[in-house]
Amino acid sequence: MEIIKRPPPxxxxxxxxxxxxxxxxxxxxxxxxxxxxxxLEHIGRVSGKQRRVVIEVVEHDPTDGSYVVCSGFGTEAAWYRNVLAAPDTRIQVGLRTIEVTAHPLATDEGGEFMARYAPRHPRAARRLVRFMGFSTDGSQEDYREVGRHLPFVRLSPRARVQP
Known part of the structure; x- marks a missing residue:
C-alpha cells in the first residue's frame, strides 16, 4: 500500500x-x-448550526445497534471534527431516526473494519481506496493498512430514559 495523494474535498x-x-x-x-x-445530523463546532452529511456505512452491529463509518477525507473532514467536538448527535438510516453518541476508533480497529469491508464490497473498496489517494494490491493486508490511515467512528445508540 502506498499513499499517492489525498484529494481535496x-x-x-x-x-x-x-x-x-x-x-x-x-x-x-x-x-x-x-x-x-x-x-448524520451534527452541530457545527464553530457555527453551532445543525449540519447534515450522508456517509457510507462500513459496518452495522445488530446486537447493539451501532454503526461504523469512516471519514474518507481524513481527520480534516468537517463532519468528523464536528462529532469529536459534540459527540451526541443523530442519524437517519432508511426511515428510522436514532439518537447516537460518536466514538472515534483506534487505528488498529479501523484497519480491521477496512479489511472486513473490502471483501464484502470489492468494487466499492477499490474505488474508495483510489478516490482517497491510496494505491493497493487488493490484498486483505493492504486494505488493513489503508484502514489504519483513516479515521473510523462508531455511532452507538444512546439509552432512552424511561419516564
Missing amino acids: PTGVRRLLLRAPIHLYRLRLGWLFGSRLLL
Missing part, C-alpha cells in the same frame, strides 16, 4: 451531486439507500 458541481442524497433524506426517501448509507 469536492467543490462546485461535484459537491452538489455528492450532497444530493441529503435532499432525498429530507423528502423521507432515505429508504432508497437501504442500510448502505446514513444521514
